[in-house]
Amino acid sequence: MSSVQITQPTQQQTGEQPRPVIIRTINLKKAYVMGEVITQALRGITVEIRRGEFLSVMGPSGSGKSTFFNMVGGLDSPTEGRVFIDEVDVAQLNAIELAFLRCRKIGYIFQTYNLVQYMTALENVTVPMAFAGVESDEARDRGMGLLDLVGLAERWFHKPIEMSGGQQQRVAIARSMANNPQILLCDEPTGNLDLKTGAEIHALLKRLNVERGVTIICATHDHRLIAMSDRIMWIRDGTIERLAERSEVNVQTGAIGGEENE
């Protein structure tokens, strides 16, 4: 119950006043050892992501984008450096605390939706609530609320296989919001969708960002998302190539942005 209150935006963005930092990484490095070869996926990323921010992460494949996501989402531990989520050092957490973190602080949205195939839309949405120990009656009500939010209340009894990609992704978004997380990590959420559906998903994410104050970190190749982002981060070869406010990027988008960032 209380978690709902906690995750409510405590602070609306108010002009000049800087918002509190929700994710902070300090000199984040990650090396994968594969036999004799050591691959440096991240070579030291230091970034602060603020509460309620909409951050797009762009970069070519193999740039370390996914690795950065795993670190930030508490799914993997860095070789060096630190990740603080809500001022908590992720490296200090044990398995149960990590599960708690993933369950309530962060929502994940995957490119491949990753819905559980044998569950209906509503059941998929209520899975994280079950892990959080929400009573099934309340979970059902909240689940229906979330499905309504993403515009699929009428289809709550449908299995993923009976839904289109866009609908599945919307169910996935509803699921990621199940325990009112403060952060949504989206890994190319529109990668498998056509332009129109992708735009709908973008709009939905933006709505969550604005109405609920959820911090959204979104890996994408889609330049239209830049228009919605507060900041854009380019990663290349495991380092931040560029981190810019939308206003700065907007100027470029018109000119050479498209080619440069591809």
Place this chain on the structure above:
Amino acid sequence: MKKIEVRDQVRLPLRRCVQLCVRGIRYRLFRSSVTVVIVSLAVSFLMMMLSTSTVDREVARDVRARTSPLRLLEAWVDKLSTPMTGEALADRLAGGDARPGTATWRELRTWGGVSDEELMRLKRLAERQVEFLSFLAELNPAERSTLVGSAEGADALELLTRANQLEAFVAKVMNVGTVFGRGRAWLAETARMFAETRPLRRAICAGHARAVEALAGDLKGRTALELLGGPSEELFALLGRHGFELSRADYERLKGEARLALDERTLAAVLDNKIMRGVVAARVHVDFGDLAVGHLFELASGEKRARWLLEQAAEKRKDSQAEIARCRLDLARLDGLAAMPPERIASLARGGSATAPAGPSGAGWTPAALGELVRYRRIGRQVASRADVTAARVGPEHLLAIAADPEGARWLQKLIPAAREGIQGRILEVRDALPEVPPLSAERIAEVASHKLRMSRLSELEAALPETTGGWMGFTGRTGWLIVISFLVCVVGVANAMLMSVTERFREIATMKCLGAMDSFIMINFVLESSLLGLAGGIVGVVWGVLLGVLRSLWGFGGLALTNLPGALLAGSAGICLAAGVVLAAMAAVYPAWVAARLAPMEAMRIE
């Protein structure tokens, strides 16, 4: 540094886990059913073995109880009629009912004239002897001949008492590579005891032999079985006189059996008669030579057929008696003919009715009767040769033609002694084969025959049963191994299926972890899923196993298997099998579940 305000991550209640599992199973119905089939195969194999062996044991117990009076009777007949050997004495002493104060104990003491202490020493030796001989009996022939040569039974022990043989034996045991649980000292002690107690054993055996002989003298040709089936006063008087002790309880058990055995012999004697043998053979459609006593019992086991048998015996007896009477009459008439003057015979042959016989010796002779004399072979053949026709075509007319002449009549009279001889031979022959009507009622015959059939079926079963009993739950080493291997195969199969399931569900598992599932939940989920499949497989397996096992027993023992269905034992076995199936499946899922639980949540991000 700030700590995360963790309230413990909730563990899902079991009910919810089961719900989730069942839905997953339904989604992967085919894959799951393969697992169920694998488990059910192993479980049904175990269950079949368990139910067969439990049913077999019950049947064996039942069969033994049913045949125990017969065995008791056989033991007593043996005891009363055959002198005991040294080995039989050892067996009896090593048995449970040879203790100071028991009937067996008193009998042995009386016969041997030995004291309690001496008998006790013999008993201790007997126990060692039985142990030693059973060790030898379990060896294969090659090993045995290396160890004790061609010595059989107690002779092997006899061998050890000889000088140096003991050392040689101990050395050979090592060479052969078998292990005898007792050491050299034990063997030496046994051999010493065996040598020392030889006079005692001889005394007891001799005493028993004397008692048997004296009893046989008192019985005056009757058998021990007849004594046991006879009146009880005489039985107990005779037994008491010769040192045998038959308890009243045992007597009650074997009395009926003894009488049945006596009547059975009476009934079996029916087949000793050639005529009755032919009758029975014709009735059961068996070749005369192949007819066995079993056929007779089979035939006589019904009351109606038993009555038919009695009627046949009476009828055949009457027929034979009638034939004897006829032969006697023929003899008298031939005597008359011999005494008749040839002229009268000639006139008789010519057909003169005026020549009717005068004296009683010629009574009943008519020309037709005279002509009939050719049917005696010894006369017929002579007539044929004299009339110069073949033996097959000779008829009364030839005889009458010859006898019409007094010379011929005289010649005919000379043939009479040979014919007489033939008839007398025939009388002896028929009298010999005179069927006896068994002095039993049809009801009794039916009872005896069906009892005999039942008993022989039971003893056949008893002979077959030792293979199926013994060992834990009646398992021999081989079936035990088969079961273990079937379970291993099952574990591997289930583990494989679960591993595939895990691989297939990498993304689902990783997603669940991203959504806040703890490792323990994933682990429990998989083990639970496998257990549920194991339970389903177990139930299917138990049903099949019981069906197959009972059918197998039914095949072997017929109705006895059904009347001896051990419900509680079978239910217990079913429980064991079910538990085995569940535990097995759960065990098989532990590794795959561990793999799944350790899966990194970031796998969910991976795109194939």
